[in-house]
Amino acid sequence: MDFNIAVLSGDGIGPEVTAEGVRALEAVGRAFGHRFTLQYGDVGGVSIDRFGVALTDDVRGLASDADAVLFGAVGGPKWDDPAAATRPEDGLLALRAHLGVFANIRPVKVYPELTASSVLKPHVLEGVDMVVVRELTGGLYYALPKGRSETPQGVVGVDTMRYSEAEIERVLRVGFELARGRRNKLTSVDKANVLETSRLWRTVATRLASEYPDVELEHVLVDACAMQLVLHPSSYDVIVAENTFGDILTDEAAILAASMGLLPSASLSGVPQAGMRTPGFYEPIHGTAPDIAGQGIANPCGSILSAAMMLRYSLGLTEEAAAMERAVQSVLAQGYRTADIAAGGDTATGTVQMGELIAQAVG
Numbered sequence: 001m002d003f004n005i006a007v008l009s010g011d012g013i014g015p016e017v018t019a020e021g022v023r024a025l026e027a028v029g030r031a032f033g034h035r036f037t038l039q040y041g042d043v044g045g046v047s048i049d050r051f052g053v054a055l056t057d058d059v060r061g062l063a064s065d066a067d068a069v070l071f072g073a074v075g076g077p078k079w080d081d082p083a084a085a086t087r088p089e090d091g092l093l094a095l096r097a098h099l100g101v102f103a104n105i106r107p108v109k110v111y112p113e114l115t116a117s118s119v120l121k122p123h124v125l126e127g128v129d130m131v132v133v134r135e136l137t138g139g140l141y142y143a144l145p146k147g148r149s150e151t152p153q154g155v156v157g158v159d160t161m162r163y164s165e166a167e168i169e170r171v172l173r174v175g176f177e178l179a180r181g182r183r184n185k186l187t188s189v190d191k192a193n194v195l196e197t198s199r200l201w202r203t204v205a206t207r208l209a210s211e212y213p214d215v216e217l218e219h220v221l222v223d224a225c226a227m228q229l230v231l232h233p234s235s236y237d238v239i240v241a242e243n244t245f246g247d248i249l250t251d252e253a254a255i256l257a258a259s260m261g262l263l264p265s266a267s268l269s270g271v272p273q274a275g276m277r278t279p280g281f282y283e284p285i286h287g288t289a290p291d292i293a294g295q296g297i298a299n300p301c302g303s304i305l306s307a308a309m310m311l312r313y314s315l316g317l318t319e320e321a322a323a324m325e326r327a328v329q330s331v332l333a334q335g336y337r338t339a340d341i342a343a344g345g346d347t348a349t350g351t352v353q354m355g356e357l358i359a360q361a362v363g
């Protein structure tokens, strides 16, 4: 089959890791007889440098016309001036909103062969297998009013936490449906002891739970969840959280998997279903890692596993997705490690070599 993929690799290590995601896709294409037409576009800092904006109308169009988007990462010290009128991250946020991808699915899996690379004790990591559903197009990131202004009391900065019942319900539904296909447990994260949006969130979750009697719903305050995530991570199945809470908790959860460099994500505008063909936005959860950019040492697994999620949820290619995931697993099992997951004594494998090994394993 023929597929049209927009490739927006962005800044820092974005282009390096995305090139390996693409290599893995092409290996799947050869092995299974598919053709991926790749359309490249600039986004983030590179786009600011070339066009003065973090996302051009052309790239916006490219993303909405594609069957799916493979995204890298955006940002970096060069564009970090707090007074700047535009930032690389604006491009990413604009894309997420434009595509309406309100549900960001972040699976956190622990490869048994990597427990030695984690800072956590092996018994804590045993049985860890969770999915975090992060609300992606609302809350503090988007709601108005937002901005900075001069007041008689000095400069004031404002962000607004705002959620409608409909926004909460649709993302919780994704959580309930995912839990149904897994271990039937849903943890709804909030700060209902303080925030009005969280009390609404909890009310909606409790109401929806009556439609899902087979799913056990628990409510956890976000601060307690942050602690439980490293104390008893295996107790979680599916976690649903609003945008900012989900952003923070998934960086923490990445430590369970030994490195952020391993974690993929899929952003969708509905309930994910393996084998379906619906547009989606796929990105590793890590950032641009300016400290190691250009050195060829970044871990490409997050991008490759994001490409696998794309095969499964946007291109209808379940078998191909599983083949790509098995390829990652087998290369790790053979002992190859990028620097971020190399334990003492391991020789680190570079980005390109890791990508090539995985691509070979796909074929």
Ligand code: IPM
Binding pocket: 074, 075, 089, 092, 247, 285, 287
């Ligand atoms: C992420 C990133 C982004 C976010 C940044 C780069 C805007 O941290 O995808 O988790 O906060 O959503």
Ligand code: MN
Binding pocket: 247, 248, 251, 285
């Ligand atoms: Mn983040």
